[in-house]
Amino acid sequence: MQSEETKVDTEERIIVAALAVFARKGKDGARMQEIANEAGINKAMLHYYFRSKDKLYEAVFRHVFNRFSAQHATAVKESPTFAKTLKLFIDGFIDSIKEKPDIVRLMVNENLSGGTALGSMIVEKQHEKAAPSILKKKLEEAIKNGEIRPVDPDHTLLTVLSCCLFFFIWAPTIHIKIPKSKDWDAFIESRKEHIFDVVYNGLQPQ
Amino acid sequence: MQSEETKVDTEERIIVAALAVFARKGKDGARMQEIANEAGINKAMLHYYFRSKDKLYEAVFRHVFNRFSAQHATAVKESPTFAKTLKLFIDGFIDSIKEKPDIVRLMVNENLSGGTALGSMIVEKQHEKAAPSILKKKLEEAIKNGEIRPVDPDHTLLTVLSCCLFFFIWAPTIHIKIPKSKDWDAFIESRKEHIFDVVYNGLQPQ
DNA sequence: GTCTATATCTCGATAGAC
DNA sequence: GTCTATCGAGATATAGAC
Numbered sequence: 345m346q347s348e349e350t351k352v353d354t355e356e357r358i359i360v361a362a363l364a365v366f367a368r369k370g371k372d373g374a375r376m377q378e379i380a381n382e383a384g385i386n387k388a389m390l391h392y393y394f395r396s397k398d399k400l401y402e403a404v405f406r407h408v409f410n411r412f413s414a415q416h417a418t419a420v421k422e423s424p425t426f427a428k429t430l431k432l433f434i435d436g437f438i439d440s441i442k443e444k445p446d447i448v449r450l451m452v453n454e455n456l457s458g459g460t461a462l463g464s465m466i467v468e469k470q471h472e473k474a475a476p477s478i479l480k481k482k483l484e485e486a487i488k489n490g491e492i493r494p495v496d497p498d499h500t501l502l503t504v505l506s507c508c509l510f511f512f513i514w515a516p517t518i519h520i521k522i523p524k525s526k527d528w529d530a531f532i533e534s535r536k537e538h539i540f541d542v543v544y545n546g547l548q549p550q
Numbered sequence: 551m552q553s554e555e556t557k558v559d560t561e562e563r564i565i566v567a568a569l570a571v572f573a574r575k576g577k578d579g580a581r582m583q584e585i586a587n588e589a590g591i592n593k594a595m596l597h598y599y600f601r602s603k604d605k606l607y608e609a610v611f612r613h614v615f616n617r618f619s620a621q622h623a624t625a626v627k628e629s630p631t632f633a634k635t636l637k638l639f640i641d642g643f644i645d646s647i648k649e650k651p652d653i654v655r656l657m658v659n660e661n662l663s664g665g666t667a668l669g670s671m672i673v674e675k676q677h678e679k680a681a682p683s684i685l686k687k688k689l690e691e692a693i694k695n696g697e698i699r700p701v702d703p704d705h706t707l708l709t710v711l712s713c714c715l716f717f718f719i720w721a722p723t724i725h726i727k728i729p730k731s732k733d734w735d736a737f738i739e740s741r742k743e744h745i746f747d748v749v750y751n752g753l754q755p756q
Numbered sequence: 757g758t759c760t761a762t763a764t765c766t767c768g769a770t771a772g773a774c
Numbered sequence: 775g776t777c778t779a780t781c782g783a784g785a786t787a788t789a790g791a792c
Contacts, residue, residue, distance in 0.1 A: 354757085372581075373576045376786065392758080455722045456655050457574050499741060499744035503744065509716060513716075514658075535708075538702055539709065541701065542753065543752060545756070557775085560775085592777055594778085597768080601769090
């Protein structure tokens with residue numbers, strides 16, 4: 345028999361493994377056997393814990409979505425200048441993606457397959473506390489202050505997100521030129537600086 | 551019996567249908583039946599023309615890759631100022647993606663699944679004539695001229711590509727706020743302007 | 757809770773009539 | 775070249791011993 349903690353642990357292990365496989369192959373492309381292997385358990389256990397592939401996917405998606413919106417939101421909120429806010433957002437956002445890139449990859453897969461799971465959850469979870477919402481608000485404030493040029497806040501937010509996310513999605517292609525492991529970390533750090541540099545300058549009054 | 555032209559036509563129809571499905575679901579997630587439906591033909595025909603799913607995928611990928619690198623390269627080459635070059639690149643790039651967004655989605659899927667198909671083809675096809683290579687060269691020239699600030703050309707190119715590509719990948723999520731069809735076109739046009747605005751200003755000497 | 761064995765079904769692929 | 779019917783591999787899911 346198994347303690348309650350170990351049960352939660354196994355559930356967690358399954359979720360993490362499933363996330364990795366779903367992120368690579370998408371819902372339909374993923375194989376239960378592959379998930380079981382990645383979790384280091386038997387294939388039958390997946391069904392014991394989550395009944396079906398659909399239910400497992402749903403669980404992964406829900407689990408992931410909570411983390412995604414809760415991440416690093418606090419760090420951005422209280423900063424004096426817009427420059428600081430933007431820097432904190434970029435660094436914090438990229439760090440959080442770097443830690444769990446599969447989350448973004450899962451979301452991308454869901455977007456590519458035209459997933460219905462997005463609609464309900466995003467509307468439900470896109471609350472004011474999420475970091476992107478905060479950045480948008482700070483953008484609008486900075487425009488009123490004259491701290492930055494009068495750009496479209498939605499487009500600007502999308503631009504920052506694009507710059508922070510895309511290279512994770514495109515990583516294998518980038519790795520053809522930039523070797524993995526150590527160089528990748530250095531690349532990420534230089535990317536943070538570049539994004540802030542170009543975007544912040546791009547928003548400056550002339 | 552069927553004429554040679556109709557045969558080519560059917561092959562083309564299959565490729566286009568397969569591209570759409572592979573772009574949505576990836577290689578493993580795609581179903582031959584779905585491709586057949588999308589092409590308006592029988593499932594057996596797929597095997598008649600391409601023998602296997604693997605071979606069909608390979609054909610799609612090759613077909614797509616040629617178009618991808620050949621696109622709109624000429625328009626960028628001959629332009630007097632860096633500003634013009636950048637504007638032409640952004641507009642042309644986004645237009646070409648807008649016309650066939652599935653190409654990007656297929657590439658993203660290949661990246662997500664860590665596809666091996668990328669390595670060989672990209673190295674092989676990333677010749678000097680491709681538009682991104684040209685933009686990079688123009689960036690380096692403009693830096694030497696003092697026309698723009700001394701930024702990292704690789705990062706800058708990646709930034710522009712990110713801004714132009716990401717919103718296509720993320721489209722379903724964006725569509726939750728921005729309705730499809732007519733508004734989407736307007737959104738794309740405003741996006742072109744925004745990207746040029748922010749990036750070009752971001753590269754200006756202070 | 758965990759494993760083995762197996763049932764059930766879906767999918768890729770082929771055979772064969774037309 | 776195109777269709778229907780079907781085979782066989784491989785996938786999800788369940789049964790049942792431990």
